[in-house]
Amino acid sequence: MPAPIGPQSRPLAPQQTRELPPPPPASAPKAAPAAPAMTLDAFQPKQLLPNPLELLTELKSGLKTKLFLKTPPGAPVEPVLRNSEGARNPLAYDAVLDQFSVAVSPRYEIKADQKTHCNTYVWDATKAMGCELPIAYDPATGEPGKVNGKAKVGEPIWAKPAVETNANGQVDWLRKHGPSRGWRKISPEEAQARANAGHPTVLAWKNPDPSQSGHVAMVRPDRAGPYDAKNGPLIAQAGKTNFEHGYAHPKLTGIANKGEIEYWTHD
Numbered sequence: 001m002p003a004p005i006g007p008q009s010r011p012l013a014p015q016q017t018r019e020l021p022p023p024p025p026a027s028a029p030k031a032a033p034a035a036p037a038m039t040l041d042a043f044q045p046k047q048l049l050p051n052p053l054e055l056l057t058e059l060k061s062g063l064k065t066k067l068f069l070k071t072p073p074g075a076p077v078e079p080v081l082r083n084s085e086g087a088r089n090p091l092a093y094d095a096v097l098d099q100f101s102v103a104v105s106p107r108y109e110i111k112a113d114q115k116t117h118c119n120t121y122v123w124d125a126t127k128a129m130g131c132e133l134p135i136a137y138d139p140a141t142g143e144p145g146k147v148n149g150k151a152k153v154g155e156p157i158w159a160k161p162a163v164e165t166n167a168n169g170q171v172d173w174l175r176k177h178g179p180s181r182g183w184r185k186i187s188p189e190e191a192q193a194r195a196n197a198g199h200p201t202v203l204a205w206k207n208p209d210p211s212q213s214g215h216v217a218m219v220r221p222d223r224a225g226p227y228d229a230k231n232g233p234l235i236a237q238a239g240k241t242n243f244e245h246g247y248a249h250p251k252l253t254g255i256a257n258k259g260e261i262e263y264w265t266h267d
Contacts, residue, residue, distance in 0.1 A: 073107055073120040074135070074164060075157065076127075076147060084130035085182075085267050088198035090221035096128050097220055097236055098244070108238035119167045121238035122202055122216040129200040131182060131266040133216070134173065136164040142177025167214040171206040174264050183264045188248070191263035192233040195219040201265040203235055203248055208259045215239060215255055217248070219263065233263070 081099050083092045100121065102108055108117045123135040136145030136158040145162030148155075158164055165173075174183055186194065186201075195201045201219040217237035224234070232248035248261070255261060 073115075073117045077107075077124060079124065079128040082128050082130065083198075088267075090196060090198045093129075093195065093198045093200070093221055097125055097218060099128075100124055102236055102238050103242050103244050105242075108242050110240070116213070116240055117238045118216050119165070119170055119213075121236075122170065122218060125218050126200055126202070126266075129266075131200050133170055133178075133183075133202065135170070136162045137173060137177075138162050142173055142181070167204075167216045168206050168210070170216050171204045171214055171262070174202075174204055174262070178264060182266050184266075186263050186265050188232055188261075188263055189227050189229070191219045191265060192222060192227045194265040195233065196221045199265050199267060201233075201263060203233070203237075203253075204262045204264055205253070205255045206259060207255075214259075215253060217253075219248075220245070 079096070079099060081092075081096050083096050100107075102121050108121055110116055119135050122133055126133040132144055134144035137143060138145070138161045140161070143162070145158040145164070147157050148159040151157050156164065174185075178184075191201045191203070198221070203215070203217040203219060205215045207214040215237075217235040217239070219233045220236050222234035227233075228247070230249075235246060235248050236244050237246070253261070
């Protein structure tokens, strides 16, 4: 698999500073520790958002690493950063994606079984954005699966009737259940524009060979310039190659002329 096609680095938001409050009196009680989860609210020009590089350093050096960098692919995780409908912006979108550290996280590595984990990564990212593209769901209703807390070792973790699926199953979910849950199909150019505005957007491809898995990836904001139809949208993915930034070019995705590449977006 060739190296990812795309920018080697992306410009970060200018360094922001804030005025520190005066130190509390010596007799003041210590403040309670902050909650581990953080919601990125509607963007304000002076709002301080996490620097992705600082965030990754924190994730890799602290307890949070154990929460999702080392969690098995089929198990749910609780992300540190979340974002929801009505509070979209590209900085929040980038921060949510970057926390998963897809290029280096053991959660998305190809192990001895040679399975790739594109479906897990997109599940993680969309769930953190409040528009879950489930990895397990009820085939009849499309309802995302719930963990069976009584499952024994070696048994499926999902309570019936939910079944775990691959990327092909996620594409099926988008087509059958996505529109009723806020997802809509758009063009590649619209996909990049939507991601640039901070709206969750995915690349989805169903493999024509039902014995082989398809592919899903996250379209992400691109600040490199106007949309380039030759290279396609900028994406982050887990797969045969895991990367944070690379264009959805046939040489990178490996899915040209093998069925339609679809793009779906959510508000």
